[in-house]
Amino acid sequence: MTVPRHIAIVMDGNGRWATRRLLPRVAGHHQGVDSLRRCVQACIERGVGVLTVFAFSSENWKRPADEVSGLMDLLAKALAGEVASLRKNGVKLHFVGDLDPLSLKMRTGLREAETSTADNTRLVLNVCFNYGGRWDVAQAAAKVAARGEAVTEEAIDRAMALAHVADPDLLIRTGGEQRLSNFLLWQAAYSELYFSDKFWPDFDEAELDAALAAFARRERRFGLTAAQVQRAA
């Protein structure tokens, strides 16, 4: 079975998971961290090399203030609670997005987490926080212009926030919605898309395996004909 080298996930449905249980939405986000921990482990066991997750979008600031501050607290808590075991498990952490609006303490913590896991090689975990696909394209274009480079696809590619990894092979969205919501607009050009109706806290190993099985059945053609692809295989 072909295993994707890079999986990207829009971890959606935490709020509805909590509301269904008459819990505050932030309880769903807490549960979402447990789900991510399990997913990281499952990806390692299945030989996935890169996992990129959407944790907070540039549009999520518009949510009620208590939810936004709950999410910021959760990031700080996850940082304090998870980094040691991620480091032990061979996970290399990257935080991707516009981190400037975060507190200095938070930014320092994120950078320290990256530094302390920098030598790991089992799984690259990109956590997209205050990330937006349009922000990414714009910041890349600004970088290319500042370097005085010609504006080519390759130059933009090198300046994108995920330039350290290849594009995602499989992009999963949980929670039942079928949209990108400003996630990897540039990098998802040829990703296989997979939508799960499960809320993110309920996305377990069996759901991941269902997504992997669906991926293995896809024929990726990259613009070629099926006959061309089969001849090359």
Ligand code: IPE
């Ligand atoms: C995704 O879950 C997590 C974040 C956006 C931070 P939601 O909070 O969007 O959950 P739903 O879509 O409201 O259920």
Ligand code: IPE
């Ligand atoms: C996308 O989910 C962002 C994250 C999962 C972090 P949203 O819940 O914010 O997306 P919309 O608003 O339903 O499009």
Ligand code: MG
């Ligand atoms: Mg949502």
